Amino acid sequence: MSNLVRKVFVGVSLGAALSLAAAPAFAFDFGQLWPFGGGEARVSNAAEVTPVAGEVRYATQIQVDKAELEQVIADASLLVGDQGEAPEDSVSLLTRAQVDQKRIVAALYGEAHYGAVLTILIDGVPLDQVPLDINLQGKVAQVTIQVDAGSQFVFAAPDVRVNDQPLVVADYGLRAGEIAKSDAILSAQNAILTEWREKGYAFAEVVDRTIEADHSVNQLDVLLRIETGQLAHIGDVRVSGAKDMREDTIIEIADLPRGEIYRPQTIKRATRDLQELGVFNSVVIKRERRADRPDLVDLVIEVSERKPRTIGVGATIGNTDGLGVEGFWVHRNLFGGAEKVRVEGSVNRIGQGGLDKMDFHTALVYFKPNAFGPKTSFEGKISFDIENPKAFTKRGGKIETSLSHQINDDLSVRGGLTGEYAVLTVDGVTTNQSIISAPFELTYDTRDNSLNPTEGFFAVAYAEPTYAIANQAQFIKTSVKASTYYAFDDEAKLVLAGRVAAGSIIGADLADVPVDRRFFAGGAGSIRGYAFQAAGPRTLSGNPSGGLSFLETSVEARYRVTEQVGVVGFVDMGGAFTSSVPGQGGDLYTGVGVGVRYLTPLGPIRADLAIPLKNISGEPNYGLYLGIGQAF
Incomplete structure (x- = not known):
């Protein structure tokens, strides 16, 4: 057997002043901590695997003295996760096992087991004793991962200083006496650096980090020394990689004024604004120190243009x-x-x-x-x-102009002018209409992803003063829509989403408002289970007539079963109403249903099946909807 801490960290460094110390204290490096993956199922007995000529096959068995660590080890292990993919040769299997030593050690550190002893056996022989010229082709090797985990360590009193001044780090997750999981140290370190960098200290860095485990008391000693450097301001900004895009336009859109305090959030915002243009495959903003002015940070905007x-x-x-x-x-x-x-x-x-x-x-x-x-x-x-649609037929043309302004990262405003001419037919009566309007929209958006949000808030307030020339009707069409999202776990496997929307037309009677300007409810983006425009008032002939107001609410539970597949359950309720007060002058309609999501990098592919709880004569008794993106 081999002691973990003495074998697997030699020659690996993050740039910190770490060294291997004599027992009972030792030092180690966090440079090999990374996100792990691994399979949950494995064949543990070589007798259950069929040998194949010319191939190296194996079974993996985990032996650990603490049952709760078995899945942790399995998730970290390449031997387990890649067991279904046969190694190219015998050396490839040994290499996979050698890599596993580092991965499993890091996983155990993540659970605060700093005194664990790891042994990997190939057909009962310790890995470091297996000859490199061993021939396992055509055989099934028995791989055994043995772990004596030992005790969990707790933090001793952390010793953290910024610019040589002591820093209380309890709020950063480092507290004496608590379980000393390794990711807590990295999280605290990154949080401190981020905090100072957001204050404008662009080159804040760790100058000393010593982490020692004292086996005599099962405690982890943490020492961090951080230097912030000078408060940094933005210096010169230049562009690299632009071909068809003008460099001065790139700099202007990035909006990184010289002399402004340098903050990572500002760089993130500038990167996002440039990416949203759709012109670039990639945008990276790099910083450069200036030897003559340590208080200035020069910026280089590196872009790669996509096909236009x-x-x-x-x-x-x-x-x-x-x-x-x-x-x-x-x-x-x-x-x-x-x-x-x-x-x-x-x-x-x-x-x-x-x-x-x-x-x-x-x-x-x-x-x-x-x-x-x-x-x-x-x-x-x-x-x-x-x-x-059933409510009317329309043949028309429209000219629209608008200006949009981004107030801050979350808030934007849009306003403009619209002119429309249309021929409208309702219940066999045809009229010509000319309409002038001035739509205005205010949007607040903190969602983490517009196509598949798992957290955040989204709201839109809309107002459109309108003048109908034919009957000289004047009215304002208003609406408010809001949705919010809550994830019940860190991986956002279970998300609860809620939506509410309401609108009202003010200043004209229902008969004076052109039918295509009225509110309707029902359909894929409204109340699922009902046909488009079906959930509202109707004419004497039975066609949807639209209303002066509407109200909609939706609740949806989304559960991600695998990395690619999710399921949802939902309830939609609402309707359109003849009164300008939502909820008055009509009925409420409710649809319930389930759905499936196939998750792709471009957003989820959505399939929903809904049924109406209030059947409408002549309308379908269910609704099936396919599209891209979540319903809201």
């Missing part, structure tokens, strides 16, 4: 809304300033009838970031639509 043109397609499908297909062409950098031109088109409600039942959309969009400073963008859009 993209063609994309997408599809949605459901039993209540039919099939929808869409496509687009986009140029992301038209004039070298990240100006974007997008041509898009879509056809929806395929399968719900003939051509006269389908919806058609086409649009030309122009977007210019940095139109009036680094935080303000311009967008212009011309669109043409043919819509054929």
